[in-house]
Amino acid sequence: GQQVMQIPQYQHVQEGEDFTTYCNSSTTLSNIQWYKQRPGGHPVFLIQLVKSGEVKKQKRLTFQFGEAKKNSSLHITATQTTDVGTYFCAETQGGSEKLVFGKGTKLTVNP
Amino acid sequence: DGGITQSPKYLFRKEGQNVTLSCEQNLNHDAMYWYRQDPGQGLRLIYYSQIVNDFQKGDIAEGYSVSREKKESFPLTVTSAQKNPTAFYLCASSIVAGSYTFGSGTRLTVV
Numbered sequence: 401g402q403q404v405m406q407i408p409q410y411q412h413v414q415e416g417e418d419f420t421t422y423c424n425s426s427t428t429l430s431n432i433q434w435y436k437q438r439p440g441g442h443p444v445f446l447i448q449l450v451k452s453g454e455v456k457k458q459k460r461l462t463f464q465f466g467e468a469k470k471n472s473s474l475h476i477t478a479t480q481t482t483d484v485g486t487y488f489c490a491e492t493q494g495g496s497e498k499l500v501f502g503k504g505t506k507l508t509v510n511p
Numbered sequence: 512d513g514g515i516t517q518s519p520k521y522l523f524r525k526e527g528q529n530v531t532l533s534c535e536q537n538l539n540h541d542a543m544y545w546y547r548q549d550p551g552q553g554l555r556l557i558y559y560s561q562i563v564n565d566f567q568k569g570d571i572a573e574g575y576s577v578s579r580e581k582k583e584s585f586p587l588t589v590t591s592a593q594k595n596p597t598a599f600y601l602c603a604s605s606i607v608a609g610s611y612t613f614g615s616g617t618r619l620t621v622v
Contacts, residue, residue, distance in 0.1 A: 409551070443554070443613050488553065498559050501546075503551070
């Protein structure tokens, strides 16, 4: 079935460096959601993007939805140790409410 | 406080045994979902329900069963037919077209 491809699978950065994870789809997405899962925890909703070219910011996090609505990115500026975790993108499949998740990008931050 | 509660937090299953994972929400959400998470695999959908007394199979439903007799409750039974049940199980709920709220998960181990 339809699936978003997420890259990279792992990313290790030094504290203070920037971080970006990307989601790509071969088909047009109706919307995309982003979640963060801390180590040992459960996914927590961050944001939903709906409009073509949409850019949303949450403090040091910037979320973008591509013009063609086939890709999305999450950028973290000046990472902190609290940013550690796995970041997932997810898209709504077909006409249902069920989300299909990417495999996630696991971020580790070296203090 | 509204939320979604999963129990137990840890569960051990013997070979050939059925076990049931509990998921209860007081968010008044219509839709509920069960996901399985394995390392490096992201989240895979087992079953979902958009309304009481109705549910649909997800991508990996074999060896699992569910019921939705009440809006608040969506228990998952891992049957003996599931050959590799060791995983982290996550329950979630949502309103129509909304973001997901996840429970804190159940870690199931076969002993």
